[in-house]
Amino acid sequence: MHITDDKKDLAHHFSALLDMGEAAQQAYLEHLSSDADSAALSRQLRLMLKADDGKDFDTLINNQVTKLTGDDALENLSGETIGAFTLKQVIGRGGMGIVYEAHRSDGVFEQRVAIKFVYPSVTALSGRETVFFEARCLGQLAHHHIVSILDAGQLPSGACYFVMEFIEGVSIDKYCKEKQLSAHRIVDLVITLCTAIEAAHHINIVHSDIKPNNVVVDHQGQVKVLDFGIAKILDESISDPRDGAKIKGSTKQFAAPEQLNHDAVSFVADVYALGALLEYLIQDTHSSLNNTQHRELLHIISLCKQDKPEQRYQSVAALRQELENWRDNRVLSFQARYSLPSFWKLMQRNVWQSVLAVMLVVTLPVISIYQYQLSVQQAQSAEVEKHLSSFIRYTDPAIAQQPMSTSVQMLTDTFDEVLGSDILTQASQHRIIGDIFESLIGLGEYRKVRDLSEREEFQTVMDIDPTQEFALTRYLIDNDISDARFTESYARYNRIMDNYPDMGEREKLLLGVSVSRALREALGDEGLELWRGINQTFHKNSELFSEQEHLANRVSEIRHTYSALYRRIEIEEDERAVTDSEKKRLLLSVNELLASVPLTHPSYAQLILIVYRVADLLGQNSGDYVVNLKSAINEIANIFGRNHPITIDGLTKLARAQYENGLFADALANSQNAYISASNIGYFGTGALWYYYSQALYALGFREESISIAQEALTLGYKNNSNNAELYEYQFDLVWNSLEFTPEDSYSILESLNAWLSDLGEDDLGKYDLKAEKLFVSVTLLSLKGQFDNSVNAFSKHIDDINDTRLWSMDVVWEYLYRKQGNYAKSIEYSKRQTGLHTVADILFHQNGLYQDTYLWQAQALAELGRKEEAAELLQICFDFSYQLRAEADNFWLQVVATISDYYQLPLDTYELDVPLIDNSFLLTGGEQPIFGQGE
Incomplete structure (x- = not known):
């Protein structure tokens, strides 16, 4: 029997044999040999298995079937037209096919693509559906770091092809060598690669062939994953056409043992390949690492490459997090286990203070012996720092399963220990305090961070060592912004810039990125111009910053673009103030950014909310984005737990999107869930949850409940020392919720507001124009007192003296004043x-x-x-x-x-x-x- 006589039987039997052990293979072949009609088939299969021994399937195909099926014809297609594209030149070859560069030639627009042709021999052996499997995989993946599929088809000769985006770059190993990248920069690239593989895993696709040639880095330094030709779908509900004729083609150096043994493949096969790739890329970078860093990285690689799948990192996300921790000099998962074997048991017993004491006491004798040896002292300082950082991580309520108040107290006590420590170096003190501040900010404890930062002993630490790139200042700026104290954050930024006029360009720009969120709120249009200058300088010095820092700046760019766009609409009170092309550009930018932002990023939910709102402005089906946001929040909840502030804030943003999309019942349900969780842990944040909970109740006709929640927000705002702008917003909501139907309540609030506003200075109301808010309060009071003509005249007289930075709508106030005056024609007009x-x-x-x-x-x-x-x-x-x-x-x-x-x-x-x-x-x-x- 010849190979062309019954390719389907041959493919079927060969695929079955590859999934067997050696003994089972021999028994299978002997059974075939016993039948005279199948003897030739048995001999052919033995030859194929022999050829496969130690080789990948690419080699097997080349050796066995290429000459019989006319694969060579694909070598001479330059100049041919395929659909709208003209083939230019061959840019790549592999055992399964050939890739051409092609240009669009139908005159519609300029476009450069890559077209991959699969050898007819592969199609004959495996079937048309099998070779199109790669196109199906790529079609399901829309990720910034995965090559996108544009089209697919089949030539009359039988060769299948698909059209992909053209990536102008080099393989990742060549890029690393040409750029002479350090180990840290290589790890940054692999972290980005992990985000792409995670995206595939999210839809149950295992790549199965991660190797240098399948990962390209373009001229902008962006990673792109190629070649899903032997990927595997793990979801049983999805049909994989290759289940009967599996293409086996993983590269031995980077393939997991289970792939080489043809056993079942899972997500952790890609973990193995990523570890092997990282090992290959860093082999000549030892000089860029100290001994500890090198050992740690090798241990991470070792955990990736364990023979048994269950002994590896159990997800690419876990590996990515480990690499990020290594890069940021944080505690690694295996260090926490090996250094403190009883650490987690102690956590479960909640003996928090004992744990901290044990860690310090264990270290003290060693420090006492070597207290005069500076190098040893620094090493012990680093060890204590790691333990304390790990301890801080376990104060997260989602991990410790403790009320937030307990976590806050533990963090505060740790802060005291750190400031009073004679063991820790100043650099370690800076980093640990930064971890504490980051945790407290994540818990919404903005006032607590301010209180700690105002202690005299903390000021001493701040003044001693500015060499930590002013990281603590950046945390404090972030804390002010998170608390909507925009003016304060900008003042803090100015103070540090004045006190350190000779600071480096990197430090200046990192501070600028930190304060960027506050500039528009604190300075209006002037702040927007200031941010643009900082952003331009940042890009001119892009080589100074890590990928993580570039991501922070990109998030800042999106926020500012969206803020400026939406502000124009608010001022004009017309969506047409911004063109559709501007909206589309912003929508594209946010979607591209989301592809590289992990779910755990504090801005992730906010970015999806921006996508939703811009899509809504474009008249697109914004409901799809609400569904995406809901899915993201569910994943965030799985990571952090339902009672974590990050989850609560995410649910609040979801409720906001649902409210704005008219899904009031859904908005109410999510607001209520967030409210229950926030109440469980005593979390208030900026009060946004209470606002949308109140609004959803109001929209559904639960007016009394709505007013009760709004009143609770005001009470909590005072209790949590919210800034004046927020306190004013809470009272404003109460005014409008009561003005029409219980005006006596509104009058009481307005009288208090009038006195309160009179005591404020010009800049004390934050982002709102004090003069405008005073005018609104005074004319509404005049109307409630029955002085209708005076209210209209006063509003008319002073309306031109106020700016656009106001909370209330001018037309709403006009309508109210004229209606209460009895001027219904004017009321209708407004x-x-x-x-x-x-x-x-x-x-x-x-x-x-x-x-x-x-x-x-x-x-x-x-x-x-x-x-x-x-x-x-x-x-x-x-x-x-x-x-x-x-x-x-x-x-x-x-x-x-x-x-x-x-x-x-x-x-x-x-x-x-x-x-x-x-x-x-x-x-x-x-x-x-x-x-x-x-x-x-």
């Missing part, structure tokens, strides 16, 4: 301005807020002007809107609509729902409405 962004009358929601009340007051004005049919139509729309959200009789908005309809004797279909009426005094205007104060 209410229509508020809904000017809507394209159809029944859209009652916009990202700037729920416009339910706007339509209600418009209906009232129409009824007062005798346009009752229009008023009734609008009221029915309002009723239907709230009815669809929550068709319950206690829905406050249904009660309001029914009361307006009854007051003006307008028809209303309640769909047989018995809706109770409420006090209709909220409809009284002019001289009829209740008056508060002295009316003076």
Whole structure:
């Protein structure tokens, strides 16, 4: 029997043999030989197995079938046209096919691509679906560091091909040699490579052939993963066409033992390959490492390359985290085990202070013996530093399963120990305190960080050694920004810049990146220009920074671009203030950035929220992004636990996106879950959770509950020493939640606000214009006192004196003042301005807020002007809107609509729902409405 007689049988039997041990193979072949019709097949299979011994399948195919199937024809395709592309030259070859550079030639636009042709011999042996498996894999992967697939097809000759993006670069090993990269830079590249492989694992694809030639670095230094030709899908629900005719082709040097033995393959096969690749890349970089770093890196590689899969890192994510810890000089997983074997047991017994004491006491005798030997002292300092860093990591409530208050106390006690230590060097003190600050900021304990940083002994540490690149200053700047203390963070930045005029360019720029989030809030447009200057200088000096620092700056760029874009829309009160092309560029940039940002990054959820909002501005199906955000938050919760501040903040952002997308019930459910978790650990953060929880309750007609949550936010804000801007926001929400329906409550709050604002200095209200907020409060008070003409005149007189940095909407205030004055024509004019962004009358929601009340007051004005049919139509729309959200009789908005309809004797279909009426005094205007104060 010849190979061309029955290729399918041959492929089937050969694939089966490869999955067997040697004894089973012999028995299988003997069984075939016993049948005269299969004897020739048996001999052919023995030859193939012999050829396969010690070789990959690429070699086998070349030796056995190439000459019989016309593979050589693929060598002479230059100048041929394939679809819209003309082939230029061969740029790569392998045992399974050949790759050409091609250019688009249909004149539509310029495009350069790579087209991979699979040898007909491979197609004949394995089947068309099998060779297209790589295209299927790549088609499912949309990752910045994985080559993207553009098209696929088959030539008349039978050769299958697929079109990929063209990567202009070199293999990773060649890149490392040409650039003479240090071990640290090589580890940075491998960390990036890990993020790409993680993306494949997320959809159950194992690459199975990670080797230098399959990883390219382009001219910008970006890693790209190629060749998923022998990848494997682990999800049993997905059909892998190669289950019957598996292409075996992993490269022996980088293949896991289970691959070479043809055993079952899992994700940890890629872990093995990544370790082998890292070992290969760093083999000539020993001089760039000290002995400890070299030993640690070799140990990481050793754990990757364990023969037994269960003894390796159990995910690429775990390996990436280990490499990041090594790069950042943090405690490694095996060090925590080997140095302190009883550490975790002690953690479970919660003897936190004992653990810290044990670590210090164990080290003290050694230090006492060698206290005069500086090098030994520094070594012991480093060891204590590692133990303390590990200890700090285990204070995370998600790991320790302790209330947040316990974690905060442990971190505070550790801070005291570090400052009072005679063992630790100043550099170690800096790094450990940085770890403590980072943990506290992650827990939302901004005030605690400020308190610790104001201690006299801490100031001494800060003043001694500025050589740590002002890392502690950057933590303090980040703390101020996280607490929305933008002016304070900018002042801190200026102080350090003034005190150290000779600091290096790297240090200046790192401080600039740290403070960048505050510049727009603290200085307005001037801050935006200042940031642009810092950003340009950062890029001019890009070689000074690590990939992690570049990522931080890229996040900063996205935040600023989005902030500036959205600010223009707010000022113009028109989405058309920003062109679609600007929105699309931003959307593309954020999506590209998300591909390289891990879920654990503090800005991950924020970036997805930006994607959602920009997509919404473009009129795209933003609901898909809400689904993506929900999926991301679920993964974050799996990593950190439901009661962790990072998870709580993520749920808050998800609730915000759902609220803005009109999914009020979902927003309420997620807000409520976040609220319960926050209450469990005593977490408040910036109070954003309380705001969206209150808003979701309000939208669904739970008005009393909404006001209760808003009041709780104000109380917690005072308790947690929130900044003035936040305290003002809490009170502002309470004003608007009560202004129409319980104006006596609103009047009381406004009187307190008026006195409070009068005591503030010009810059004390943070990002808000104090003059504008005072005007809003004063004219609303005048209206509640019955001084309607005075309120309108005062607003008209001073409206041009205020800037755009304000909390309230000018049109909303105009509408309210004119309606209460009884000027319904003007009221309608300004209410229509508020809904000017809507394209159809029944859209009652916009990202700037729920416009339910706007339509209600418009209906009232129409009824007062005798346009009752229009008023009734609008009221029915309002009723239907709230009815669809929550068709319950206690829905406050249904009660309001029914009361307006009854007051003006307008028809209303309640769909047989018995809706109770409420006090209709909220409809009284002019001289009829209740008056508060002295009316003076």
